[in-house]
Structure formats: C-alpha cells, structure tokens
Amino acid sequence: MTTQHVSVLPQETLESLAPQPGQTMVDGTLGGGGHTRQLADAVRPDGKVIxxxxxPRALxxxxxxxxxxxxxLVHSxxxxxxxxxEEHAWPLFDGILLDLGISSDQLADSGRGFSFLDEGPLDLRFDDAKxxxxxxxxxxxxxxxLADTIYKYGEERASRRIARTIVQRRQATMNWTSLQLAELVASVVPRSTKNPIHPATRTFQALRxxxxxELDALELALRDFPNLLKPGGRFAIISFHSLEDRLVKHAFRDNPRLKVTHRKPIRPTDAEIAANPRSRSSRLRVAIRLDDGDIEKQPFINAPKRSEWHR
Ligand SMILES: C[S@@+](CC[C@H](N)C(=O)[O-])C[C@H]1O[C@@H](n2cnc3c(N)ncnc32)[C@H](O)[C@@H]1O
Structure with a gap:
C-alpha cells in the first residue's frame, strides 16, 4: 500500500522538535507516516517513535x-x-507531535464521506467501529x-437554514451520502465570490x-501531554482551522510548565503552498516543557478543562 498524503511543514516540524539519536518521540497522528519517518530517521538507531x-487503515x-x-504503531x-x-510504564518523552485533522488518504477514500466531491456513505469517523x-x-x-453543532464547529453563519433543510429532508433520507449533503448545503448557502471554498466545507468540518x-481530544491533550514530557521536551501541534489554533495558542500560553518558542505560529512558505495546496491553512505552534525548578508555585497546573468547571 502507498500513501497520497504529503506531510505539511516537514522541515519546520523537524527543526521545532529537534529529535536526537536515542530519544523517544510520540507522533499522535500517524496519517501517511511522513512525519513519523522523519522523526524515526533522526532518533535511530537507539531511539524510537511511538x-x-x-x-486502523492508517496503521x-x-x-x-x-x-x-x-x-x-499503536491503534489508538x-x-x-x-x-x-500508565499501562506500558513508558518513561517521559522527548517530544510529542500532533498534526490534526484528516489525511489525503482519508479524503480519497470515497467509502467514508470525507470528501464532498465524491459520492459515498456519510460516515466521517476516523474509526468506524466506534x-x-x-x-x-x-x-x-x-x-x-444541528444548527448549534454546525455553527460551533464549522463557524457557519447559515447554520440555521442548513439545519432546517436537513430536518425537512430527513423523512425521505435515512442513509445520507456525501453528495446529498453537499448538494443540500449548496442549495441553501450561496457561493461567495470573495471566498472560493465549496459552500459545504464548513458543514463537513463541523460534522467531522x-x-x-476532535476538540475534546485536543483539550485533553493540551492538559495532559505537557506532563508526559521530560524537562526540555517539545510539544508541537499543527492545526488547520482557527478553532483548534485558538485552543492551542491559549493552552500553551497559560500553562506554567510550558515556554512557547514563537509568539506567532509558523506558516508554510509560498513554495510549499504551491507544491502542496493542502498546507495553505496549516499553523505550527511549539512549546518546550520547563524544568519544575523553573516554575514558580502555580495554582493552574492540571486545572480542569473549561467544560468541567461547573460540575
Ligand atoms: C493530517 S493527518 C497526519 C499526517 C501525518 N502527520 C503525515 O505526515 O502523514 C491526521 C491523522 O491523524 C488522525 N487523527 C486525527 N485525530 C486523531 C486523534 N484524536 N487520535 C488519533 N488519531 C487522530 C487521523 O486519522 C489522520 O490519519
């Protein structure tokens, strides 16, 4: 099997994580394996990448x-x-990478509904067994x-109109397909001349x-992963939309155990965007785990995530 996925920000990610021979790194989003390969090449012969x-198809x-x-490789x-x-008693890591969202392989797999240009069952799960x-x-x-979901996760202003049309249509449609949904959204959201993206882009993003x-998983990672790094260990996250990037930016900045390496996110060069248009919206943020000795006593370490505040 081969992969169609071209890793985004490859050089920038490698430089940010700075893997060395003998180190142990985690790639939390294997995808087509491009970033994992780079990290594995750098840590061998004695190091490893988890x-x-x-x-399961990515694995x-x-x-x-x-x-x-x-x-x-771990299916998880x-x-x-x-x-x-905890289960494997793995020691602290030297670096953790998350490259969020979906891969080109998933987009090309028309049986899963990720692409609104190809007909297929509207599934959208990374793991269709769960x-x-x-x-x-x-x-x-x-x-x-429905309207709230499409608005919150897709930042789609026409969310109410889309939700109303879905509900009107669902008597007739039990098993939705990607093209049915894409056409429904296109019929209620006018194509913008200013913004050339397909009108269904935001709705598909929201449902996925x-x-x-996805945002719960990211919030959990932002809370837990700094504690899984050695002092000096690096945490790099590539995100593709503002909802994710905002969470990363604030969590990195507010965590007393982390020192942010760049105030602004690292963006792809024009040359990368020309060669790999998918990289256009990518943003890389990196933080370094501080030594506990560097941290003043802070009440916020392991603070509950926002959704748990009032329970
Ligand atoms: C953008 S691709 C990663 C590409 C990879 N960095 C490369 O170089 O080929 C994102 C991958 O992460 C996986 N993924 C997204 N969220 C995940 C999560 N919470 N846990 C595990 N895998 C996840 C997706 O299934 C997809 O395969």
Whole structure:
C-alpha cells in the first residue's frame, strides 16, 4: 500500500522538535507516516517513535511503509495516550507531535464521506467501529442541536437554514451520502465570490469534528501531554482551522510548565503552498516543557478543562 498524503511543514516540524539519536518521540497522528519517518530517521538507531492513529487503515497503510524503522504503531486515539503511558510504564518523552485533522488518504477514500466531491456513505469517523456516523447524527439531533453543532464547529453563519433543510429532508433520507449533503448545503448557502471554498466545507468540518470528538481530544491533550514530557521536551501541534489554533495558542500560553518558542505560529512558505495546496491553512505552534525548578508555585497546573468547571 502507498500513501497520497504529503506531510505539511516537514522541515519546520523537524527543526521545532529537534529529535536526537536515542530519544523517544510520540507522533499522535500517524496519517501517511511522513512525519513519523522523519522523526524515526533522526532518533535511530537507539531511539524510537511511538505513533498513534485512531484510523486502523492508517496503521495498515504505514506498516509496510515504515518497515525497518524504530517505530511502534499503536491503534489508538491520542486522547488515550496518558492511559497507554500508565499501562506500558513508558518513561517521559522527548517530544510529542500532533498534526490534526484528516489525511489525503482519508479524503480519497470515497467509502467514508470525507470528501464532498465524491459520492459515498456519510460516515466521517476516523474509526468506524466506534461511535456514531455523521448520517446517524443528522437523523438523531434536533433542528436546534444541528444548527448549534454546525455553527460551533464549522463557524457557519447559515447554520440555521442548513439545519432546517436537513430536518425537512430527513423523512425521505435515512442513509445520507456525501453528495446529498453537499448538494443540500449548496442549495441553501450561496457561493461567495470573495471566498472560493465549496459552500459545504464548513458543514463537513463541523460534522467531522462532532462525530470524532476532535476538540475534546485536543483539550485533553493540551492538559495532559505537557506532563508526559521530560524537562526540555517539545510539544508541537499543527492545526488547520482557527478553532483548534485558538485552543492551542491559549493552552500553551497559560500553562506554567510550558515556554512557547514563537509568539506567532509558523506558516508554510509560498513554495510549499504551491507544491502542496493542502498546507495553505496549516499553523505550527511549539512549546518546550520547563524544568519544575523553573516554575514558580502555580495554582493552574492540571486545572480542569473549561467544560468541567461547573460540575
Ligand atoms: C493530517 S493527518 C497526519 C499526517 C501525518 N502527520 C503525515 O505526515 O502523514 C491526521 C491523522 O491523524 C488522525 N487523527 C486525527 N485525530 C486523531 C486523534 N484524536 N487520535 C488519533 N488519531 C487522530 C487521523 O486519522 C489522520 O490519519
């Protein structure tokens, strides 16, 4: 098997994580294995990369591609990393990478609904053995809940109109397909001349984030992963939309155990965008784990995440 995925910000990510021979790194989002390969090349012969993906197909694809490299592949959501560390008694890591969202391989897999240009069942799960598909979500949520989901995770201003049309249409449609949803959204959201993205982009993003619990996983990672790093260890996150980038920016800045390396996110060069248009919206943020001796007594370490405040 091969991969179509071209890693974004490859050089910048490598320089930011600065892997050295003998180190142990975690790639929480294996995808097509490009970043894992770079890290594994840098830490060998004695180091290793532990690479996770929630999508079992990403692991099957990479197994052959990464043969001979010091890589341990684990089928898991990265939200489980802390549990895995406890179960396997893994020591603290030298670096952790998250390259969020979906890969080009997932986008090309028309049986899963990730692309609104190809016909296929509207599933949108990284792991179709777990949780609820996007089609089931569309059939289950109330009109209000649908509108809120599309607004919150897609920042889609036409969310109410889209939700109303979905609810009107769902008597006739039980098993939604990607093209049905894309056409429905296009029929209620006018194409903007200023913004050339497909009108269904934001709705698909919202449903994908919802079915995979993507922002919850990221919040958990932002809270837990700094504690899984050695002092001097690096945490690098590549995000693709402002919802994720905002969470990363604030969590890095507010964590007393972290020192942010760049005030502004690292962006792809024009040459990279021309060669790999998918990189256009990528933003890399990096933070270094401080030595506990460098930290003044702080009440915020391990603070509960926002959604747990009032429980
Ligand atoms: C953008 S791709 C990663 C590409 C990879 N860095 C490369 O160089 O090929 C994102 C991958 O992360 C996986 N993923 C997204 N969120 C995840 C999560 N919470 N836990 C585990 N895997 C996740 C997706 O299934 C997808 O394969």
């Amino acid at each position: 690479s996770l993906d929630a999508d 099957s694809r990479c197994r052959g591609l990464l043969e001979g490299l010091p890589v341990e 959501n990265f939200r489980e990393l802390r549990t895995l560390v 949780g609820e598909s996007a089609s089931d979500l569309l059939n289950r949520l109330t009109e209000r809940e 984030i919802a079915v995979n619990g």
